[in-house]
Amino acid sequence: MQFNPGAMKERFTTIFLVSNDNRDTNFYTVDTKHVERFRSYLTTAAASLTAILLTCLVLFILIASARNEIGTLNQRIFSLKNDLKLLDSLEIKKKVENIENNINDINKYLYERGVFKYENAGGPADISGNPDANIYGFYLGKTDLILKSIKNVPIGYPHTGEFKSFFGYRANPFSGRGSEYHKGLDIKGNTGDPVRCTASGTVEKAEFDGGYGRCVVINHGNGLKTVFGHLSEFKVNQGDKVNAGDLIGLVGSSGRSTGPHLHYEIRYKEESIDPQYFLNLKN
Numbered sequence: 001m002q003f004n005p006g007a008m009k010e011r012f013t014t015i016f017l018v019s020n021d022n023r024d025t026n027f028y029t030v031d032t033k034h035v036e037r038f039r040s041y042l043t044t045a046a047a048s049l050t051a052i053l054l055t056c057l058v059l060f061i062l063i064a065s066a067r068n069e070i071g072t073l074n075q076r077i078f079s080l081k082n083d084l085k086l087l088d089s090l091e092i093k094k095k096v097e098n099i100e101n102n103i104n105d106i107n108k109y110l111y112e113r114g115v116f117k118y119e120n121a122g123g124p125a126d127i128s129g130n131p132d133a134n135i136y137g138f139y140l141g142k143t144d145l146i147l148k149s150i151k152n153v154p155i156g157y158p159h160t161g162e163f164k165s166f167f168g169y170r171a172n173p174f175s176g177r178g179s180e181y182h183k184g185l186d187i188k189g190n191t192g193d194p195v196r197c198t199a200s201g202t203v204e205k206a207e208f209d210g211g212y213g214r215c216v217v218i219n220h221g222n223g224l225k226t227v228f229g230h231l232s233e234f235k236v237n238q239g240d241k242v243n244a245g246d247l248i249g250l251v252g253s254s255g256r257s258t259g260p261h262l263h264y265e266i267r268y269k270e271e272s273i274d275p276q277y278f279l280n281l282k283n
């Protein structure tokens, strides 16, 4: 298709359509303003198309670079995660090693004290099959035994409250004159406050006992006993099996008492010892 340039200034424009081999020639006459309008549309369309193509190109470049960046970041995150895993496993490994050393030391000490037979703890000698499984099995057995033994040692508070009187010599609480030997720890409380057992054992006594008032005695084995005095009520009977934390009675002021409090005593081979050393584990 071609325009007749000479005709552009005329009112009409003649358009010749010539086939490629010049055999067929057709011509049409159209109003010039249509041709100009068509040309202006063509220019606008070309400009728009160029703009769209440029925008697409810019977007394509931006997306490609963003993709690239995301890829790099993902790789970085992956490598950081791996680093963290490595640090974690190193940290855990170190702690497990420390625990193993501690258990080994406990075993050694208990062996030296004759508590139980030392069986090559931690050492690879004499260990057949899977050495790790054997070592951990050995530790498990020993820690079970330690746990069982420790459950029979009175630890912690039978009742929380202000300490009123400590173990040892003290002024007579009634007259304030003269001194007497106080065999336990007095912990202030309100009548009815719960009193809890501090280790596993068997209730040896739950009865009224002179100055102790309503008194519970628990036998923990290995020569250890705990005594709870001045109770207002019993929550156990003689012969009951109890565990640390079990409710055994309620705070009161029965027996030789100046007001509601718990008299807590620990006996080793029938000798009273200072319960304060057993309230918590300190360095």
Ligand SMILES: [Zn+2]
Pocket: 165, 182, 184, 185, 186, 262, 263, 264
């Ligand atoms: Zn007392």
